[in-house]
Amino acid sequence: MSLLKPRLSPVLTQDVIDTLRKQGVRTVLDFLEHNAEEMVKKAGMSYKDVLAIRHVLLAQYSAVPVNGADMYEDALNSMAILPTGVKSLDTMLDGGLYTSEVTELVGPAGVGKSQLCMYTSLNISRNLKQNIMYIDSTGDFCIQRLQDILYSDQVEDETNAFYQHLKLVIVDSLPAVVLPVLGGAQTDGHGYLMHLARMMKTLAVDFNLALMTTNNVVQGEAGETKPALGRAWSHIPNTRVEIKKQDITPDGENRRTAVLTKCSRQPTGLTAEFTITPSGIETYHS
Ligand SMILES: Nc1ncnc2c1ncn2[C@@H]1O[C@H](COP(=O)(O)OP(=O)(O)OP(=O)(O)O)[C@@H](O)[C@H]1O
Ligand SMILES: [Mg+2]
Known part of the structure; x- marks a missing residue:
């Protein structure tokens, strides 16, 4: 599970991370599990900044969808x-x-x-x-x-x-x-x-x-x-x-x-x- 780190997003500064940590939000998953309104309260940030962080985290940590037929084809070719x-x-x-x-x-x-x-x-x-x-x-x-x-x-x-x-x-x-x-x-x-x-x-x-x-x-x-x-x-x-x-x-x-x-x-x-x-x-x- 990845920890929140500064520089993932320009608005995710060390101060913000420290504040979130005190609220029990330590990892990327913790951040994404809460809805944006809750994060606004926990982090004391603007709604716009919370959405910007969510956007970056989702882009960087989401699993890439893979077509099952392609996976099967790859497995057959490499086996x-x-x-x-x-x-x-x-x-x-x-x-x-x-x-x-x-x-x-x-x-x-x-x-x-x-x-x-x-x-x-x-x-x-x-x-x-x-x-x-x-x-x-x-x-x-x-x-x-x-x-x-x-x-x-x-x-x-x-x-x-x-x-x-x-x-x-x-x-x-x-x-x-x-x-x-x-x-x-x-x-x-x-x-x-x-x-x-x-x-x-x-x-x-x-x-x-x-x-x-x-x-x-x-x-x-x-x-x-x-x-x-x-x-x-x-x-x-x-x-x-x-x-x-x-x-x-x-x-x-x-x-x-x-x-x-x-x-x-x-x-x-x-x-x-x-x-x-x-x-x-x-x-x-x-
Ligand atoms: N040159 C050979 N000609 C015919 N049979 C042979 C020859 N060399 C080995 N064997 C047979 O293989 C047997 C040894 O097998 P192997 O060393 O593979 O056993 P293993 O299952 O690995 O045992 P361990 O658990 O002790 O390692 C011998 O007892 C013999 O029956
Ligand atoms: Mg042996």
Whole structure:
């Protein structure tokens, strides 16, 4: 809420502002909420001066009306869908990761969250030629693994992937950043988490980025597993994917099932199966 300041209008002097303050009128909104006659009495100004100030404040602080159809058109033009490169997962996500949104991968240790982050970043940088910012808070990012996947695909010149635009920010993992401050002074930790969440949302929308985060699981009171970052955080991701391990077969395949548990486009409960292999991540057809 903007405070009344001198120089907004030639007649809005510091003396007038001080007088208004004593009358409980501190902000632009306070001024505009009162009708002109009341302000004449409160400020001891002429009717003409009050109208002049109102005129300037309305011109400077009113929201500009925007046509809904234009907004929709702009949103469509600026939106991008970034495929993860894992077919089953992209089908489940209606194309992949959406810019202006936060997508969260949830799952226990070793389920493949970091593998998916690395695979997705490689797919987007190599095939879409888009920049990725990879924030690795646990040291799981493995350049050797990226090289293995690239090599297995026989990509000869990986330097061709010239990064032009930043489109994806990955935070792997978020609990590693947040949990250390969630202990002890709970209220501070909660505030910090919400501040981070707001910044992530703002970043995603203002810069038209897709944000991908990973979240671990903890055991609930009834022995069930639940996301480590709790209920307050659960409102933040636009899309949430929970990943579970399947049995490892004798030939060493690492099968995983991803379940869509939150999404505004697709029905929740959709699943995707994939396998983590030495050459990357592949859709698994049962
Ligand atoms: N080169 C590889 N070939 C086949 N499978 C691999 C390879 N590298 C990793 N994996 C599989 O990926 C798993 C590790 O996945 P990842 O590190 O992504 O887990 P995570 O969900 O990020 O765990 P954490 O919560 O501990 O960070 C391994 O247990 C293995 O099953
Ligand atoms: Mg990891």
